[in-house]
Amino acid sequence: ELKVEQNPLFLSMQEGKNYTIYCNYSTTSDRLYWYRQDPGKSLESLFVLLSNGAVKQEGRLMASLDTKARLSTLHITAAVHDLSATYFCAVDITGNQFYFGTGTSLTVIP
Amino acid sequence: KAGVTQTPRYLIKTRGQQVTLSCSPISGHRSVSWYQQTPGQGLQFLFEYFSETQRNKGNFPGRFSGRQFSNSRSEMNVSTLELGDSALYLCASSLIFQGSEQFFGPGTRLTVL
Numbered sequence: 001e002l003k004v005e006q007n008p009l010f011l012s013m014q015e016g017k018n019y020t021i022y023c024n025y026s027t028t029s030d031r032l033y034w035y036r037q038d039p040g041k042s043l044e045s046l047f048v049l050l051s052n053g054a055v056k057q058e059g060r061l062m063a064s065l066d067t068k069a070r071l072s073t074l075h076i077t078a079a080v081h082d083l084s085a086t087y088f089c090a091v092d093i094t095g096n097q098f099y100f101g102t103g104t105s106l107t108v109i110p
Numbered sequence: 111k112a113g114v115t116q117t118p119r120y121l122i123k124t125r126g127q128q129v130t131l132s133c134s135p136i137s138g139h140r141s142v143s144w145y146q147q148t149p150g151q152g153l154q155f156l157f158e159y160f161s162e163t164q165r166n167k168g169n170f171p172g173r174f175s176g177r178q179f180s181n182s183r184s185e186m187n188v189s190t191l192e193l194g195d196s197a198l199y200l201c202a203s204s205l206i207f208q209g210s211e212q213f214f215g216p217g218t219r220l221t222v223l
Contacts, residue, residue: 033211042200043214088153096141096204097166098212100153 002027004091006101013079014109021104023072023089031092032065032072036085037103043088047074079108112137114203114215122221128189131218135182135203141165142184143212144176147198156199159184160206188220196222 003026013019023032030051035043047056049065049072056063060083062075072089086105090098115134123129135142143166144156155168159178176186182203188195198219202212 035214042216043202045211045213048211090153094166096143096158096160096210096212097155097168098143098145098153098202099155100145102152 002029002091002093002099004089004099004101006087006089006104008104009102010105010107012107012109013076015080016078018078019076021074021076021087021089021106023074023101025070025072025089025091025099025101027091027093028067028070029091029093030065030067033090033092033098034063034072034074035088035090037088038085046087076106079106081108081110084108114201114213116199116201116215116218118218119216120219120221122223123191124223125191125193127191128187129191129220130185130187131199131201131220133184133186133201133203133215135184135201136213138205139203139213140182140206141204141210142178142182143202143204144184144186145200145202146170147200147217148196153200156186191222193222196220 032049034046047063052067054065065072086103089101141160143158158166162178178184198217200217201215204210204212
């Protein structure tokens with residue numbers, strides 16, 4: 001069974017700092033997604049990565065995919081309080097059947 | 111364009127009862143997937159429907175079932191509720207091709223007493 005691991009599980013960082021969240025998965029796939037979830041809310045799509053070497057950026061967030069290493073990263077640049085949320089990566093190997101990571105709970109401290 | 115809608119938003123049931131949750135996908139989306147989110151198990155895939163056919167199924171007991179109608183709306187049913195079924199149930203819709211993004215609804219919060 002496909003396993004998707006994220007680390008760290010919890011991340012507390014100061015505003016203005018940079019950090020990276022890692023997502024490792026156990027089976028070959030070139031479809032990797034990042035989502036954000038605010039407390040009590042649903043999932044908001046952040047990035048869709050569909051090939052090896054894919055890199056996408058939106059504001060202070062940048063995601064990349066290395067299918068050979070089975071690794072995706074979500075890099076946060078100059079964190080601000082509004083980025084506080086839980087971030088999930090998800091891998092799709094069969095088509096519309098997502099395997100989600102454990103989530104990374106990010107708190108940005110002013 | 112309207113997003114994915116789910117009804118009801120909140121439900122309280124007792125053990126042994128059954129429940130039906132509804133999901134209306136984004137217009138034009140024909141694939142609907144269901145997920146269960148709990149603090150202990152995280153986000154787990156339940157099943158996916160396309161053109162009224164279940165294409166994929168997760169590792170859940172037969173008490174969990176679903177269906178999709180010709181207008182792509184979907185329902186999921188849980189029979190003989192157990193305490194452990196308390197969770198946030200999320201529905202997601204997408205276009206039909208692999209690699210398409212899934213858009214999630216607001217979820218139905220089910221509490222089993």
